[in-house]
Amino acid sequence: MPAKKSSFPSASPLHPKLRGIIIGASGGIGTALSHRLARAGYTLALVDRNEQALGPLCGEINKGYEETRALPYVSNVTDYDTVPDALRHIVADLGGLDLLVYVAGVIYFPAIDEYNFDEDLKMVEVNLLGAMAWMNQAASLFQSMKCGQIVGVSSVAGDRGRVGNPGYNTSKAGFTAYLEGLRNRLTRHGVNVITIKPGMVKTEMLDLPNAPRAVFAVSPEKAAEGIWNAIRKRKQQVYISGVWFWIMLVLRNIPSFIFRRMNI
Amino acid sequence: MSTLTLERNFFPLQNFGHSLTAPAYVFKPRCAEEICEAFELAGKTGLTVAARGAGRSYNDASLNGGGIVLDLSGMNRIINWDPVTGRVAAEPGVTLEQLWQRVEPEGWWPPVVSGTMFTTLGGCLAANIHGKNNFRMGPIGEHVIEFTAILPTGAEVTCSPNKNADLFYAMISGLGMLGIFTSITMQMKRIESGLLEVHAWPVHNLHEHLAFLFDKAPDFDYTVGWMDTMTGGKSLGRGQIHAANYLHGDEDPDPQKTMKLENQILPPRIFGVFPKSILYIFMKPFANNLGWSAVNTAKYVASLRAHTFRQSHAAFHFLLDYVPNWELSYGRGGLIQYQSFLPKETAEEAWRGMLNISLKRGMPSYLGVTKRHRPDQFLMTHALDGFSLALDFKVTNGNRAKLSAMLQEFDKVVLGAGGRFYFAKNSETRPETAMRFLGEETIAKFRKLKKRCDPNGILESDLYRRVFGNP
Numbered sequence: 001m002p003a004k005k006s007s008f009p010s011a012s013p014l015h016p017k018l019r020g021i022i023i024g025a026s027g028g029i030g031t032a033l034s035h036r037l038a039r040a041g042y043t044l045a046l047v048d049r050n051e052q053a054l055g056p057l058c059g060e061i062n063k064g065y066e067e068t069r070a071l072p073y074v075s076n077v078t079d080y081d082t083v084p085d086a087l088r089h090i091v092a093d094l095g096g097l098d099l100l101v102y103v104a105g106v107i108y109f110p111a112i113d114e115y116n117f118d119e120d121l122k123m124v125e126v127n128l129l130g131a132m133a134w135m136n137q138a139a140s141l142f143q144s145m146k147c148g149q150i151v152g153v154s155s156v157a158g159d160r161g162r163v164g165n166p167g168y169n170t171s172k173a174g175f176t177a178y179l180e181g182l183r184n185r186l187t188r189h190g191v192n193v194i195t196i197k198p199g200m201v202k203t204e205m206l207d208l209p210n211a212p213r214a215v216f217a218v219s220p221e222k223a224a225e226g227i228w229n230a231i232r233k234r235k236q237q238v239y240i241s242g243v244w245f246w247i248m249l250v251l252r253n254i255p256s257f258i259f260r261r262m263n264i
Numbered sequence: 265m266s267t268l269t270l271e272r273n274f275f276p277l278q279n280f281g282h283s284l285t286a287p288a289y290v291f292k293p294r295c296a297e298e299i300c301e302a303f304e305l306a307g308k309t310g311l312t313v314a315a316r317g318a319g320r321s322y323n324d325a326s327l328n329g330g331g332i333v334l335d336l337s338g339m340n341r342i343i344n345w346d347p348v349t350g351r352v353a354a355e356p357g358v359t360l361e362q363l364w365q366r367v368e369p370e371g372w373w374p375p376v377v378s379g380t381m382f383t384t385l386g387g388c389l390a391a392n393i394h395g396k397n398n399f400r401m402g403p404i405g406e407h408v409i410e411f412t413a414i415l416p417t418g419a420e421v422t423c424s425p426n427k428n429a430d431l432f433y434a435m436i437s438g439l440g441m442l443g444i445f446t447s448i449t450m451q452m453k454r455i456e457s458g459l460l461e462v463h464a465w466p467v468h469n470l471h472e473h474l475a476f477l478f479d480k481a482p483d484f485d486y487t488v489g490w491m492d493t494m495t496g497g498k499s500l501g502r503g504q505i506h507a508a509n510y511l512h513g514d515e516d517p518d519p520q521k522t523m524k525l526e527n528q529i530l531p532p533r534i535f536g537v538f539p540k541s542i543l544y545i546f547m548k549p550f551a552n553n554l555g556w557s558a559v560n561t562a563k564y565v566a567s568l569r570a571h572t573f574r575q576s577h578a579a580f581h582f583l584l585d586y587v588p589n590w591e592l593s594y595g596r597g598g599l600i601q602y603q604s605f606l607p608k609e610t611a612e613e614a615w616r617g618m619l620n621i622s623l624k625r626g627m628p629s630y631l632g633v634t635k636r637h638r639p640d641q642f643l644m645t646h647a648l649d650g651f652s653l654a655l656d657f658k659v660t661n662g663n664r665a666k667l668s669a670m671l672q673e674f675d676k677v678v679l680g681a682g683g684r685f686y687f688a689k690n691s692e693t694r695p696e697t698a699m700r701f702l703g704e705e706t707i708a709k710f711r712k713l714k715k716r717c718d719p720n721g722i723l724e725s726d727l728y729r730r731v732f733g734n735p
Contacts, residue, residue, distance in 0.1 A: 007729075010324075010726060010729050010730040011284065011286070011324075011329065011726070012284065012323070012324065012691050012692055012730060013279070013281065013283035013284045013323075013598065013600045013659055013664075013691045013692075014600065014659065014664045014665075014667055014668040014671070014691070014692055015664070015668065015692075016284065016285075016664075085309075085310075088270070088309060088310075088311065088330075089310060091287075091330040092310075092311055092312070092329075092330035092331050093330070094329070094330060095286060095329030095330050095726065096276075096285070096286055096287045096329040096330055097287070097330075140271065140272070140274075141274050141287075144272055144273070144274045144275060145274055145275065145276050145287050146276070147276065
């Protein structure tokens with residue numbers, strides 16, 4: 001955690017604040033979502049390991065408003081031990097918490113005959129374990145506050161284990177299951193948990209080696225809009241573009257004896 | 265060894281007006297050692313600590329979003345009460361209700377009380393509250409003989425007007441930002457009857473209103489005005505003045521009887537049947553301009569007959585407790601209060617301007633209360649030789665921006681007229697405004713004391729951050 005450089009404006013009855021944390025804010029969806037939530041009136045703590053990107057992002061957001069809407073917090077999601085302290089400091093700086101969004105994620109595209117444990121480990125660490133480290137802490141706060149929302153940007157890739165990327169499928173399937181578990185725990189305490197399944201989004205991920213051809217890919221801005229709508233309407237599970245709901249409905253229901261012979 | 269943990273103690277706290285929520289780690293210390301433990305935990309975790317009594321402040325004085333809040337309502341023992349001298353020593357969580365119910369049957373009354381009896385002594389001292397007798401008896405701090413407090417450094421200090429006087433006059437009115445009271449010794453006032461003789465007069469406009477408050481003050485122990493803030497024109501500032509005197513000697517034929525507790529306690533039901541605790545629900549439909557306008561007019565018409573009556577101390581003082589939970593009738597957005605203190609020379613013109621602005625913009629206050637004041641020597645004082653007007657405003661999702669703009673204009677009017685503000689009430693006071701009415705010297709003095717008592721900046725509330733920022 002960096003030393004506090006500046007601080008968020010105080011809330012008052014006539015200037016109430018909506019407070020959010022975005023983890024993985026400097027990525028494609030994270031950046032777009034940061035802008036979108038700031039526009040919706042949120043005061044944001046932007047968390048990312050990429051210090052170089054985070055500062056300018058905050059500057060760009062704050063430029064558009066009279067008051068500070070976003071401050072950077074540099075942290076690596078795989079430093080699990082630092083999360084409780086980090087979250088506590090952020091909540092103290094924000095003066096409360098209404099929303100936590102986990103957008104951090106990595107993907108590697110292995111060749112069809114490649115088994116790379118290092119890459120699998122990274123994906124599970126960033127996509128799943130980091131999320132659990134942050135969300136466990138946030139869930140505990142929200143549960144005792146009896147309000148709040150937790151948003152996890154999972155993936156349609158978690159709906160089925162596929163030939164192309166078992167490691168990524170695992171990390172996202174685990175994340176989806178974890179979010180469902182949180183939802184079942186927290187709904188009774190007035191806390192809403194949203195699973196976002198964006199499908200393909202035009203971000204740097206699609207430029208990686210071995211990346212698949214973009215199909216029904218949406219812009220990060222469109223994805224951010226979809227996530228904001230889900231937050232606003234307190235949804236539970238959202239496919240960003242409807243077409244992925246139908247694709248995954250079919251995919252989920254293909255019997256295994258056929259699916260294991262297919263190349264998707 | 266500290267046994268406090270942050271886990272599972274994070275709760276959403278609100279201001280009294282339910283217009284602001286700030287979640288915090290809440291602890292309920294039972295003794296001074298537990299306050300020290302909380303300071304230690306704060307030091308270890310990098311969090312700040314604010315004190316909270318009954319949570320009756322209209323603003324963010326007892327809120328500390330994301331930090332630690334010490335709920336002192338558990339430290340509520342009356343340590344010592346001497347009915348011969350009228351001296352009482354109590355812990356900070358003792359409420360005025362506890363206090364008066366203990367001392368009144370023996371012929372004493374707290375010299376200064378707020379409009380509600382549910383405030384705690386610690387909170388009363390931190391805000392240095394005043395009552396309807398401010399022009400005569402000053403704020404509550406003038407009746408404190410001595411107090412002890414724990415500083416964030418863990419040191420215990422004892423202060424009185426003669427001992428650690430600088431801290432005495434700063435911690436009382438210091439908003440809990442210098443240390444936390446652990447024991448308070450106060451002098452009660454002798455009463456010779458359980459009743460007060462109350463006079464009520466109608467006043468037909470603002471000039472008459474203030475003239476009455478001014479003229480009646482020398483003859484009475486208490487004065488308070490109610491203002492119909494929803495009528496403009498020639499009748500702007502109309503209302504009713506209540507003034508009361510203690511009964512002396514044989515004015516009360518049977519003081520033993522009138523001082524009995526059962527003659528003081530506010531009845532929980534109207535006409536013996538209707539429970540007051542649900543009354544606020546029936547007030548909700550009136551919580552709009554039309555409804556309150558009708559209520560104000562009806563009240564004014566009912567007050568047109570000047571009359572005199574006798575009333576118990578509790579019934580006269582604790583008007584705000586007549587309808588329990590009345591603040592909930594303002595609906596989801598809650599309410600805020602805007603109280604301005606103005607010199608007697610400039611009050612009329614300033615308030616005429618402010619009331620006209622509020623009427624013109626269609627955002628009138630639903631309740632106005634006026635009082636007469638005199639200055640005091642506490643560091644963060646709000647009082648002056650003049651009057652105060654407290655205005656209640658309903659907050660809705662739609663009116664926040666407009667209301668905020670209007671209150672900023674009010675601030676300008678008040679500052680221009682040499683006025684002051686009260687930190688227990690106003691929720692929108694900005695650092696520049698505080699700097700103007702408190703003066704640079706006072707704020708510098710406060711900061712210096714803060715540095716001395718709390719070198720690591722552990723004591724912070726949302727109010728402190730809002731008004732005094734991050735120095």
